[in-house]
Amino acid sequence: MDLKFENGDPNAPRGHALVYFRDTANPELVAATYLILLPVSVDLQKYVPPFLAGQLPLGDEADLSAFAFPPAPEPVESYDYLLGIAEARGDDLIFGGNRPLADAASLMGVIGEVLSEYGGRYRIGAPATAELGQSDEAQEQTPDAPTVDDVMYAMLNEADQLNELTKLTGRLRFAAEGGDVDTADEATAHMRAIALHVAENRHIDHLIDAALDRSETGGRLAQLYLERAYALYREDYLRVKALDEDIERSGS
Numbered sequence: 001m002d003l004k005f006e007n008g009d010p011n012a013p014r015g016h017a018l019v020y021f022r023d024t025a026n027p028e029l030v031a032a033t034y035l036i037l038l039p040v041s042v043d044l045q046k047y048v049p050p051f052l053a054g055q056l057p058l059g060d061e062a063d064l065s066a067f068a069f070p071p072a073p074e075p076v077e078s079y080d081y082l083l084g085i086a087e088a089r090g091d092d093l094i095f096g097g098n099r100p101l102a103d104a105a106s107l108m109g110v111i112g113e114v115l116s117e118y119g120g121r122y123r124i125g126a127p128a129t130a131e132l133g134q135s136d137e138a139q140e141q142t143p144d145a146p147t148v149d150d151v152m153y154a155m156l157n158e159a160d161q162l163n164e165l166t167k168l169t170g171r172l173r174f175a176a177e178g179g180d181v182d183t184a185d186e187a188t189a190h191m192r193a194i195a196l197h198v199a200e201n202r203h204i205d206h207l208i209d210a211a212l213d214r215s216e217t218g219g220r221l222a223q224l225y226l227e228r229a230y231a232l233y234r235e236d237y238l239r240v241k242a243l244d245e246d247i248e249r250s251g252s
Contacts (some may be wrong), residue, residue, distance in 0.1 A: 003117055005085065008092030013122040014041070017092035019114055020082050021073050023101040031073035031101050032082055034155070035094075035115055037122050038065045048216040066119045067153065070110045094118070153194045158233050163193050165204065165229070168194075169222055170209040184212065202229040220250050 008014055023029035073096075076082055086093035096114060099107055153161060168187045175183035188208055195204035199233040203225055210221035224247050231239040 003114065003121070004095040004097075006084060006093045006095055007086040010121065013037075013118055014090065014092050015122055017094050017118060019068070019073070019087050019094045019096050019111065020076070020079065021096045021099045021101060021107065023108075023226070024098045025100070027098060028120060029075065029101060030077075030079050030082065031075045031107075033068050033070055033073045033111055034091075035068050035118055036066070037119055040065065044079055066115060068115050072107050073101070073111070075101070092118075152199050156197075158198060161198055162226075162229055162233060165191060165194055165207070166226055168206065169211050169226060172208070173219060173222060176212050177214050188212070198229075199232070202232060204229070217250060 003010060008017070017035040018032050019035060020030055020032040023031075083093060085091065094114065096110060099110065101107070153164070156164065168191050172184055172187040172191065175181075175187060191204060191208050191211075193210075195202075198204060207225035207229070208220060210218050210225055212218070213221070224243055228240055228243040228247070231237075231243060
């Protein structure tokens, strides 16, 4: 399948791409999906209860290291919007052709083909880059370049982002209290990646600082900052006010 790259290098895919289609009846209508190639393989059978494991595919089919979401393209406001997003985030942009956008089943099949071809090009292009003898500085990712974490967390809604923060806070507290620096650094990095995609008034930076504090006060403040973020998400401003007062008392 010949992929039509409109942003990015077809010989060196980035591992994350927007794929868009135009409607055959009305080419002004545009729909898109997002391709992600994870740098690690994911065996789904490890993350489901044993009684459900038998319902999943076996072997390579249970590997979720490459996927498209949503599985069928969803309408977007315009091509210009997609191009702007791709350029701002450093995504590849691929034109999938003119298709009947109402035929979701057919489009899912096309997306599967695009994903397969894109993954093949990525696997071929990745080692070629290393063979070019680029300097370490040239191969280093710039601070503003999107990472896989950025892509994944940007796709989550705020409720899911907060749920992920809750799990990471627990991991960070456990690592900090046990002196596990590597795990603490990893959890902190994930939390900072999520913080880029939530409102600044959620005070995720304060949450991280509190979680890193091994004292009982640190644990109490971390819990209060989490509750405060959830209260803001629910627009429960009376609860936010009460939590702000608790935070001030706990931090004094």
